[in-house]
Amino acid sequence: MTLExxxxxxxxxxxxxxxxxxxxxxxxxxLVVTGPNGSGKSSLLRMLAGFLRPTAGSITWDGxxxxxxxxxHGGRSAYVGHLDAVxxxxxxxxxxxxxxxxEGALVGEGRVRAALERVDLVPQTDLPAGFLSAGQKRRLNxxxxxARPAALWLLDEPTSALDxxxxxxxxxxxxxxxxxxxxxxxxxxxxLGIDAQRSLDIDAYRPRxxxxxxx
Amino acid sequence: MKSFARIVARDVRLxxxxxxxxxxxxxxxxxxxVLFPLGVGPELNILARISAxxxxxxxxxxxxxxxxxxxxxxxxxxxxxxxxxxxxxxEITVLAKCTAHWLTTAVPLVVTAPVLALLLNMxxxxxxxxxxxxxxxxxxxxxxxxxxxxxxxxxxRGGVLLSLLVLPLYIPILIFGVGAVDARIHGLGPEPHLxxxxxxxxxxxxxxxxATAAGLRASLE
Numbered sequence: 529m530t531l532e533x534x535x536x537x538x539x540x541x542x543x544x545x546x547x548x549x550x551x552x553x554x555x556x557x558x559l560v561v562t563g564p565n566g567s568g569k570s571s572l573l574r575m576l577a578g579f580l581r582p583t584a585g586s587i588t589w590d591g592x593x594x595x596x597x598x599x600x601h602g603g604r605s606a607y608v609g610h611l612d613a614v615x616x617x618x619x620x621x622x623x624x625x626x627x628x629x630x631e632g633a634l635v636g637e638g639r640v641r642a643a644l645e646r647v648d649l650v651p652q653t654d655l656p657a658g659f660l661s662a663g664q665k666r667r668l669n670x671x672x673x674x675a676r677p678a679a680l681w682l683l684d685e686p687t688s689a690l691d692x693x694x695x696x697x698x699x700x701x702x703x704x705x706x707x708x709x710x711x712x713x714x715x716x717x718x719x720l721g722i723d724a725q726r727s728l729d730i731d732a733y734r735p736r737x738x739x740x741x742x743x
Numbered sequence: 744m745k746s747f748a749r750i751v752a753r754d755v756r757l758x759x760x761x762x763x764x765x766x767x768x769x770x771x772x773x774x775x776x777v778l779f780p781l782g783v784g785p786e787l788n789i790l791a792r793i794s795a796x797x798x799x800x801x802x803x804x805x806x807x808x809x810x811x812x813x814x815x816x817x818x819x820x821x822x823x824x825x826x827x828x829x830x831x832x833x834e835i836t837v838l839a840k841c842t843a844h845w846l847t848t849a850v851p852l853v854v855t856a857p858v859l860a861l862l863l864n865m866x867x868x869x870x871x872x873x874x875x876x877x878x879x880x881x882x883x884x885x886x887x888x889x890x891x892x893x894x895x896x897x898x899x900r901g902g903v904l905l906s907l908l909v910l911p912l913y914i915p916i917l918i919f920g921v922g923a924v925d926a927r928i929h930g931l932g933p934e935p936h937l938x939x940x941x942x943x944x945x946x947x948x949x950x951x952x953x954a955t956a957a958g959l960r961a962s963l964e
Contacts, residue, residue, distance in 0.1 A: 577824075578828065579824065579827065579828070579960075579963045579964065580964055581964065598832075598833070599829075599830050599831070599832055600830075601828075602827075602828045602829040602830050602831070603829070603830030605828060607824060607825065607828050609821055609824055611819075611820055611821025611824070612820070612821060613822040613824070613825050615757060615822070617757060617760040617761055618753075618756070618757070618760070622756075626749065626753050627825060629749060630746055630749045630750055630753070630829070630831065631746055631829050631830045631831050632745040632746045632749075632830070632831070672825075
């Protein structure tokens, strides 16, 4: 299991965001992607998830482009974006149950419970998710990672809206995931509180703007 | 198959709890239909003549009313990302969402249609045929509408664009739906019309999920 990114380039709205990005990720590794706003962290994660088509270069999993077999890539990846995918009229438990089971696997009730316990949402189990705070919704979204195992975690600012204690929980979750042989890529401008084995400053891949002198 | 059932169950549950889609479509269906006697005048034979057409047009419009939310709600809260990035083929997900849309929107319309048909003085012979025709034709409304909904998902006020895209494609369903009822009332067999409606639905069932999935993927870029 290796995720390989070669010469990856991204263009948004006709403007080049980054180019020539290269890295490789093996089981047990965490890659922290850093960079200022607008440097393409989210675009990179959305590309790795297969939502965006690379404008240059390739993303391969064990040598096969990830867009060749979208279902296989979907099955091994878990994506946490800016939006929490929480339905306000369903209870916390129903939300999590759906996301962990809709792909067909029957996840035991225990697993959903354990995931809620993990992110400290047990008291809210039967509460309609519309009443959750921003941080609690984020935690519910992160609980999916525990309830539905995936080899590759793609985390876009996973600790935004979270307090120190919850950020710590997320950091431990990521560390354990890597210890168990999982892979994780986290984009963040905050300190995750993990001794990242590897980090990637995406700003270094920004194409240098050539200034034109207008006379 | 399990995934299909779970997505249908979730969407139906959401529709029931929010109580919006189904009741709104039925309310709209009733109001639009009731407006016609007020506008056209109370002559019974004129109403009987136009009843099938009025009911079908009202059904098309009510179906359209809830279509713009088909993917929009999931798009806005990020659920669509997760549905796309999953082990379930997107085409199956689309088919499941269309099924849920049909169950929550079209089925209530089919149930209310006979009452409104009586209100418009439709020949009672035509009423069962109207229901068959609606049952056979409405799945195609959801399926064809999904293609438009998928294409317009990221657009603000996409509902208007959706109507412009989808309504022309509804014309064959309208023609054969009304044709079936008229044929029955005039003593001809409605079967050819019903068969064509069934064929349109089958074709839409095969083609629409692919087109919708492609549209959704393009909208997420």
